[in-house]
Amino acid sequence: MNDKSRRPLQIPSWHIPYMEKHRIYELFHELxxxxxxxxxxxxxxxxxxxxxxxxxxxxxxRVVMICPPRTNCDKxxxxxxxxxxxxxxxxxxxxxxxxxxxxxxxxxxxxRVIAKLVRKDDAYKNGWILVNCLKNEAEAKALIKAGILPTxxxxxxxxxxxxxxxLKYCDVPEGxxxxxxQLIALKNVFKDILHEVHLKQMTPDxxxxxxxxLMKIRKGKISVIPRVVLIGPRGSGRRTQARLxxxxxxxxxxxxxxxxxxxxxxxSDISSKLRACKERVCFHSDLLVQLLNKRILEEDCLKNGxxxxxxxxxxxxxxxxxxxxxxxxxxIFLECDLKVCRERVTLNRINIDTGSGVNLQDKERAxxxxxxxxxxxxxxxxxxxxxxxxEQYPLLRDYCGGTASVVNADQQQRWVNECIIGIIVRExxxxxxxxxxxxxxxPERPSKVEDMFALCKCGPFPPQMKDMxxxxx
Numbered sequence: 001m002n003d004k005s006r007r008p009l010q011i012p013s014w015h016i017p018y019m020e021k022h023r024i025y026e027l028f029h030e031l032x033x034x035x036x037x038x039x040x041x042x043x044x045x046x047x048x049x050x051x052x053x054x055x056x057x058x059x060x061x062r063v064v065m066i067c068p069p070r071t072n073c074d075k076x077x078x079x080x081x082x083x084x085x086x087x088x089x090x091x092x093x094x095x096x097x098x099x100x101x102x103x104x105x106x107x108x109x110x111x112r113v114i115a116k117l118v119r120k121d122d123a124y125k126n127g128w129i130l131v132n133c134l135k136n137e138a139e140a141k142a143l144i145k146a147g148i149l150p151t152x153x154x155x156x157x158x159x160x161x162x163x164x165x166x167l168k169y170c171d172v173p174e175g176x177x178x179x180x181x182q183l184i185a186l187k188n189v190f191k192d193i194l195h196e197v198h199l200k201q202m203t204p205d206x207x208x209x210x211x212x213x214l215m216k217i218r219k220g221k222i223s224v225i226p227r228v229v230l231i232g233p234r235g236s237g238r239r240t241q242a243r244l245x246x247x248x249x250x251x252x253x254x255x256x257x258x259x260x261x262x263x264x265x266x267x268s269d270i271s272s273k274l275r276a277c278k279e280r281v282c283f284h285s286d287l288l289v290q291l292l293n294k295r296i297l298e299e300d301c302l303k304n305g306x307x308x309x310x311x312x313x314x315x316x317x318x319x320x321x322x323x324x325x326x327x328x329x330x331x332i333f334l335e336c337d338l339k340v341c342r343e344r345v346t347l348n349r350i351n352i353d354t355g356s357g358v359n360l361q362d363k364e365r366a367x368x369x370x371x372x373x374x375x376x377x378x379x380x381x382x383x384x385x386x387x388x389x390x391e392q393y394p395l396l397r398d399y400c401g402g403t404a405s406v407v408n409a410d411q412q413q414r415w416v417n418e419c420i421i422g423i424i425v426r427e428x429x430x431x432x433x434x435x436x437x438x439x440x441x442x443p444e445r446p447s448k449v450e451d452m453f454a455l456c457k458c459g460p461f462p463p464q465m466k467d468m469x470x471x472x473x
Contacts, residue, residue, distance in 0.1 A: 017326050020224060021433045023059075037147030059430035060127035061086065061215045062118070062149070064134060066186050067156040068179060071199070076156070077131045079208035084215070087123040089114065091132040102133075110134075111142035118148055137185035144189070152215050153190035155183075156207070157198045192219065218427035224329060226251050226305035226424050227296070229312070229321075231396065232334030234385045235341030236409045237416065238309045241334070244417045245307050249424070252301050256292065256311035263291050270294065283313060289320040296326055313388075315395040319436035330424055331400050334409035334416070338386050345382050350374045402431030 019025060031051065040046035061084065067073040077088045095102050098113050105113070110133070118128050130150070134140050187194055195214040199207060226249060230238045239255060246253040263271050270291050277284070288311070296306055308328070312318040321327060347360045349371035358366050375381075397404065405423045409416055 016225070017227075017329070020329050020428065021327065023428060023433075026059075026427070033147070033149065060125070060151075061430070062127055062151045063129045063215060064140075064150045064153045064190060065129055065131045065156065066134070066153060066183065066190075067132075068158050068183060071156055071158045072204075073131045073156060075204050076207050076211065077129045079204055080129060080211055080215075083208070083212055084127065086127040086129050087118075087120075088129045088131060089117050089123070089133060093117070094133055107136075107138040107142040108146075110139050111146040111148065114143060115146045115148055134186060136182050137189055140186055140189040150190070150193060151218060153187075153194045154211055154214065155187060155194060155196045157196055159198070159200050216429060217422075218430065225303075226307065226330060227326060227328045228305075228307040228330045228332065228420075228424060229318075229328045230307060230309050230332055230334060230420075231312070232409060233336060233338060233341050233389045234382055235344040236334040236336040237344075237413065238334060240413065241409075241417055241420055242307045242309045244413075245420065245424075248417070248421065249305070251305040251307055254292070254295060254301075254306050254308045256288075256308065259291065259295060260288075285312075285314060285316040285320045288317065289324065292321070293324045296324070302326070312396070314392060315399050318396060318399060322434055322436040329428065331404040332420055332423060333397065333404055333406045335406055336409040338390075340410055341386065342379075342382055345377050346373075346379070348374065348377055400434060402429050403434050405429065 031047070035043065035046070038046065063086070065073050065077055074088070074090055077090075080086065081088050091102055094110070094113055094117065097117060098105065098109075102110065114130065114133060117123060118130075134143065195217075197207060197210055197214070202210070226245075228245065228251075230242055232238050239253075242253045242255070245251060260274075264274055265271070270287065273287055274291075292308070292311065295301065312321060318331075349358050349360060349366070350356075350373070351358055352370045352372050358369060358371055360366055360371075407416055407419045407423070
């Protein structure tokens with residue numbers, strides 16, 4: 001392995017999606033961490049014993065909660081644990097376990113006691129939240145040295161204290177300067193996993209919800225090739241965001257509507273099957289995913305990654321898409337008020353002289369131009385698409401479960417783009433992978449695949465949506 005004269009070991013490209021989907025990288029990372037911390041004499045026996053436990057706690061969240069005096073962190077931590085089932089380890093619990101005051105313990109002793117508490121069955125299985133157990137830099141470093149590596153550090157910023165980076169003080173408590181120095185030192189120790197929560201006027205429930213949302217965010221351990229699906233209603237900005245992603249991350253934007261139009265007129269087996277369907281436009285999941293799979297297996301998509309828009313339509317589409325060699329590793333829903341979506345669409349116009357798109361809000365570009373509404377931007381078609389999307393949305397979200405991410409697309413374009421990039425570069429959500437056709441079997445194919453498409457009755461699609469694709473074709 002270390003001999004440079006030999007060919008270096010490389011993972012075949014078709015194995016990578018499987019490792020990403022089942023989070024094999026994170027599994028090996030946790031296993032290696034336990035080996036380094038425990039340092040067993042019999043590595044083979046230890047790995048057999050620890051592998052199952054490592055698989056179980058790989059996705060667990062381990063939190064260190066830091067807060068200034070007079071802040072009720074315990075209350076917030078227990079409210080979080082009611083949702084996440086994590087074990088809360090407080091200063092009182094630590095002192096009860098070692099039967100002595102925490103102030104009499106050395107940093108190394110504090111770390112050893114915490115290590116015993118977090119390696120108990122419940123904490124090891126469900127994760128833990130450490131509250132008010134670390135008060136200075138020495139204790140934090142001793143905890144890391146003992147092999148207790150938290151995944152998140154939540155710093156609760158109290159509204160009744162001056163900013164932590166404020167250099168001048170006025171009417172502050174007597175112990176605040178020393179507390180400030182200790183808090184800054186703790187922040188520096190955990191700076192790579194630190195998240196600040198500004199309490200302001202939030203209720204404990206709101207604080208707990210904010211903390212839970214932050215605990216779902218993890219820094220990626222490896223760089224992945226993005227394979228992104230953007231799902232949202234018409235007018236939510238899917239294609240706009242996809243173009244921005246393609247430019248920022250150098251990935252391929254695949255607009256399925258355009259891909260379908262190209263294939264319809266091309267000379268290929270899939271194109272002939274499309275044209276042979278009983279309907280004028282085919283929406284058969286199996287055939288459409290074959291068309292898409294052919295595109296994403298091309299060299300540019302395999303090398304750089306891709307972002308897909310205007311597909312899937314149904315839950316079955318997404319299930320078929322999860323069965324290809326390189327399935328999506330990020331599914332992002334753009335949630336937007338339908339009134340806002342309709343307003344965005346109705347502001348779009350087409351320059352009948354050049355065919356370019358123009359937004360009516362851009363008065364300089366629209367001035368003096370002959371503009372008309374595109375046929376597929378008519379109100380009845382947009383309303384029909386929104387109705388269809390609302391019908392399919394719960395089925396898609398239910399199938400994706402925790403593997404999908406949600407972004408509020410009502411916000412400014414740049415803010416939405418930064419949120420999407422953040423989702424792509426960070427670690428996959430800590431949850432079980434999607435399992436296509438587990439609850440419902442994959443439809444059986446007839447003996448002749450051509451017969452299936454020749455007799456294909458696609459739908460149920462609103463007639464207006466079919467008219468939109470026919471207009472485009």
